[in-house]
Amino acid sequence: MIMQKLIKNLVQKNSSKIVLVVLDGLGGVPVDGKTELEAAVTPNLDSLARESACGLHIPVDMGITPGSGPGHFALFGYDPVECQIGRGILEALGLRLDVKNTDIAVRCNYATIRDGLIVDRRAGRIPTDQSRKITERLQAEIPAIDNVELIFAPGMEHRFAVLLRFPEPLDPDAAAVDDTDPQLEGKAPLSPAPRSKNAERVAGVAKKLIKTVHEVLKNEKQANYILMRGFSVKPGLPTFQEAFGLKALAIATYPMYGGLAKLVGMDTPVVSGSVADEIDFLRKNYADYDFFFLHVKKVDSYGEDGNFAEKAARISEFDELLPRILDLKPDVLIITGDHSTPALMKSHSWHPVPVLLKSPYVLGRLCSSFSERECHKGELGLFRTVKLMPLALAHAKRLKKFGA
Amino acid sequence: MIMQKLIKNLVQKNSSKIVLVVLDGLGGVPVDGKTELEAAVTPNLDSLARESACGLHIPVDMGITPGSGPGHFALFGYDPVECQIGRGILEALGLRLDVKNTDIAVRCNYATIRDGLIVDRRAGRIPTDQSRKITERLQAEIPAIDNVELIFAPGMEHRFAVLLRFPEPLDPDAAAVDDTDPQLEGKAPLSPAPRSKNAERVAGVAKKLIKTVHEVLKNEKQANYILMRGFSVKPGLPTFQEAFGLKALAIATYPMYGGLAKLVGMDTPVVSGSVADEIDFLRKNYADYDFFFLHVKKVDSYGEDGNFAEKAARISEFDELLPRILDLKPDVLIITGDHSTPALMKSHSWHPVPVLLKSPYVLGRLCSSFSERECHKGELGLFRTVKLMPLALAHAKRLKKFGA
Numbered sequence: 001m002i003m004q005k006l007i008k009n010l011v012q013k014n015s016s017k018i019v020l021v022v023l024d025g026l027g028g029v030p031v032d033g034k035t036e037l038e039a040a041v042t043p044n045l046d047s048l049a050r051e052s053a054c055g056l057h058i059p060v061d062m063g064i065t066p067g068s069g070p071g072h073f074a075l076f077g078y079d080p081v082e083c084q085i086g087r088g089i090l091e092a093l094g095l096r097l098d099v100k101n102t103d104i105a106v107r108c109n110y111a112t113i114r115d116g117l118i119v120d121r122r123a124g125r126i127p128t129d130q131s132r133k134i135t136e137r138l139q140a141e142i143p144a145i146d147n148v149e150l151i152f153a154p155g156m157e158h159r160f161a162v163l164l165r166f167p168e169p170l171d172p173d174a175a176a177v178d179d180t181d182p183q184l185e186g187k188a189p190l191s192p193a194p195r196s197k198n199a200e201r202v203a204g205v206a207k208k209l210i211k212t213v214h215e216v217l218k219n220e221k222q223a224n225y226i227l228m229r230g231f232s233v234k235p236g237l238p239t240f241q242e243a244f245g246l247k248a249l250a251i252a253t254y255p256m257y258g259g260l261a262k263l264v265g266m267d268t269p270v271v272s273g274s275v276a277d278e279i280d281f282l283r284k285n286y287a288d289y290d291f292f293f294l295h296v297k298k299v300d301s302y303g304e305d306g307n308f309a310e311k312a313a314r315i316s317e318f319d320e321l322l323p324r325i326l327d328l329k330p331d332v333l334i335i336t337g338d339h340s341t342p343a344l345m346k347s348h349s350w351h352p353v354p355v356l357l358k359s360p361y362v363l364g365r366l367c368s369s370f371s372e373r374e375c376h377k378g379e380l381g382l383f384r385t386v387k388l389m390p391l392a393l394a395h396a397k398r399l400k401k402f403g404a
Numbered sequence: 405m406i407m408q409k410l411i412k413n414l415v416q417k418n419s420s421k422i423v424l425v426v427l428d429g430l431g432g433v434p435v436d437g438k439t440e441l442e443a444a445v446t447p448n449l450d451s452l453a454r455e456s457a458c459g460l461h462i463p464v465d466m467g468i469t470p471g472s473g474p475g476h477f478a479l480f481g482y483d484p485v486e487c488q489i490g491r492g493i494l495e496a497l498g499l500r501l502d503v504k505n506t507d508i509a510v511r512c513n514y515a516t517i518r519d520g521l522i523v524d525r526r527a528g529r530i531p532t533d534q535s536r537k538i539t540e541r542l543q544a545e546i547p548a549i550d551n552v553e554l555i556f557a558p559g560m561e562h563r564f565a566v567l568l569r570f571p572e573p574l575d576p577d578a579a580a581v582d583d584t585d586p587q588l589e590g591k592a593p594l595s596p597a598p599r600s601k602n603a604e605r606v607a608g609v610a611k612k613l614i615k616t617v618h619e620v621l622k623n624e625k626q627a628n629y630i631l632m633r634g635f636s637v638k639p640g641l642p643t644f645q646e647a648f649g650l651k652a653l654a655i656a657t658y659p660m661y662g663g664l665a666k667l668v669g670m671d672t673p674v675v676s677g678s679v680a681d682e683i684d685f686l687r688k689n690y691a692d693y694d695f696f697f698l699h700v701k702k703v704d705s706y707g708e709d710g711n712f713a714e715k716a717a718r719i720s721e722f723d724e725l726l727p728r729i730l731d732l733k734p735d736v737l738i739i740t741g742d743h744s745t746p747a748l749m750k751s752h753s754w755h756p757v758p759v760l761l762k763s764p765y766v767l768g769r770l771c772s773s774f775s776e777r778e779c780h781k782g783e784l785g786l787f788r789t790v791k792l793m794p795l796a797l798a799h800a801k802r803l804k805k806f807g808a
Contacts, residue, residue: 029764029765029766029767030767030768030769033769035767060806061407061791061794062784062787062791062794062795062798063791063794063795063796063797063798063799063803064410064411064414064794064798064803064806065798065803065804065805065806066805066806066807067805067806067807067808068808069807069808070806070807080806080807081406081407081410084807085807085808087808090808342765344764344765345765347805348805349765349798350795350798350803351765351767352783372767372783373767373769373770373783376767376770376781376782376783376785377781381785382785382787
């Protein structure tokens with residue numbers, strides 16, 4: 001918080017361009033002696049690493065495995081421990097909902113209930129198109145409860161999200177409401193109980209919503225009930241413009257990542273297609289922004305699947321496209337990940353994430369290629385991810401001197 | 405504190421085993437170009453270091469030389485600045501006293517007093533067996549004062565410890581009582597003055613104790629008075645089980661180290677013999693615990709003596725025994741020290757302590773041997789010792805993801 005205020009006071013504007021490329025889940029650990037990044041064919045990244053400032057960053061703290069929210073917040077320069085993001089908000093962002101400050105976001109499941117007991121917590125994982133129709137019916141039949149507007153968003157299979165849009169601003173602890181999923185079948189659903197005085201209004205609306213939904217859906221065989229989890233409000237963050245004086249564009253094909261960028265005030269047009277398409281989008285909009293966040297999802301997806309070869313192949317693929325970014329000659333180019341996803345572990349991990357920062361104002365020539373091991377020899381060392389934005393601003397000459 | 409709470413919320417249990425070997429005072433500085441660790445013959449440690457995550461840790465902060473208490477607390481994952489341990493408690497632990505939450509622990513000296521002035525602050529360093537008899541006499545003649553039970557423990561020469569065991573819980577500042585040793589001979593002893601309202605009761609008992617002891621010992625030629633120092637209470641720490649979900653066994657032949665482990669709730673059976681005996685003890689109890697703290701004292705002892713060759717020899721000796729630990733195939737094996745004790749300095753020092761962490765989830769191949777200089781090339785970098793426990797938990801897959 002102190003550092004964020006300090007940086008805000010030092011920010012100055014100029015015409016420089018900063019490009020942040022996030023290869024989601026980039027970091028790995030060795031399988032047969034090599035990490036995914038070491039196994040990938042990366043002549044362009046390697047040559048860039050030799051001339052860049054390199055290092056590894058730690059998203060939250062040593063040993064702590066970050067989710068996508070904390071990982072991206074840290075990259076965007078917000079302390080991920082201070083700025084925690086609720087599950088409901090993340091779900092809503094992933095379903096492209098436009099979350100407002102007066103919204104409570106909740107992730108929901110359809111479930112099957114009989115005689116007051118849950119017999120299937122996932123309503124038989126009903127097909128997505130069937131679930132979508134039910135969700136649309138709820139939207140039509142329950143547009144509001146007690147002056148609180150409801151916005152439903154269908155998800156995959158039995159999942160959906162709902163926003164409770166209140167007419168007035170909410171207290172910070174208004175979302176302190178218990179989950180209703182008992183996590184076990186054969187049990188009664190739990191009550192959405194408020195954990196604070198300020199959460200009573202939200203809990204009351206949730207209770208009425210659950211009851212009304214059950215009345216609407218009582219003749220459904222499977223999806224005749226809903227379970228609500230992760231009640232949360234949008235975190236009150238300073239925007240990228242306020243914090244860093246940057247007009248920022250997010251380029252991400254997966255909605256959740258654009259959603260995270262939107263939380264900090266980046267422009268987040270819908271982008272679809274391949275990584276090449278994302279780079280085209282970057283080139284087309286290059287004149288209009290100061291800062292570009294370009295997100296490459298597939299590296300992480302294959303890591304999560306435990307598919308070492310495909311994760312490495314996605315890195316090689318990016319390497320081939322890299323010259324089209326270099327062509328733009330950004331003042332600062334950063335290439336990194338939001339966390340590690342070693343294929344060996346089939347999950348996010350706590351391992352520090354390799355990073356390179358290209359600018360005319362670096363030492364360079366400390367690393368012979370772009371890899372976890374080589375980055376350990378780099379001039380940026382091992383540092384907390386939240387320090388990356390100040391480094392980007394500094395190299396873009398966007399930070400004044402501190403003190404006289 | 406924030407991080408400790410965060411980690412507590414992420415802890416999950418599984419059947420993994422973590423072994424932490426502490427070669428007390430491991431780190432050194434070069435004599436004739438080599439540190440003790442570099443001079444030692446360590447083929448097993450070197451080969452392990454090549455496959456492990458290595459680095460150096462800083463027990464308290466840069467330039468701060470830790471005592472054994474802060475050194476071990478940091479290794480156990482407790483911030484040594486937040487969790488300070490009193491001298492009286494440390495002395496009591498070293499004498500194998502079982503300190504309770506309602507105890508005030510005090511380190512004491514026998515002294516010689518004449519006409520109200522101290523003529524010998526150490527009572528002529530009376531022999532230990534003579535001192536022991538006097539202490540036993542005090543225990544027999546002064547079992548309690550004002551409902552406060554007294555537990556005396558004889559030490560070496562003129563030293564002993566006493567516990568004032570109160571019948572009721574104590575305030576956190578109940579031990580804020582001044583030392584009575586004036587630190588100069590020819591002076592009158594000081595009064596055990598309370599520094600806070602809550603310490604008045606303890607000060608009153610101490611005053612009566614000093615007077616009563618003088619009455620009992622008034623005919624002793626040398627040990628006819630006592631000086632009291634380091635009034636302290638047991639720190640109120642979450643146990644290892646509470647903080648990390650680990651059932652932990654301490655294997656240490658020197659009582660103080662077992663005592664430190666006991667403060668955080670580890671099991672601390674009496675263990676005696678050589679390092680080989682300690683490792684046998686580890687092997688025998690391996691099935692029954694999640695976490696093992698194995699303490700090797702002699703490395704530090706020779707460092708304190710300034711005996712470079714013997715300190716190195718103790719490290720070589722451990723290296724020979726190491727395969728008997730590796731045999732167990734622990735999920736996470738950490739080998740390090742609690743602080744540095746360079747033979748050149750004949751004392752503890754502030755130098756960062758080399759560490760290796762063996763697990764399937766590391767990069768490795770960054771260090772060619774186990775030494776201070778090679779560890780500086782390692783993937784763990786230079787980090788605060790208190791981060792070691794989260795790293796151990798992460799590599800044992802005992803920490804859930806933070807945030808979604």
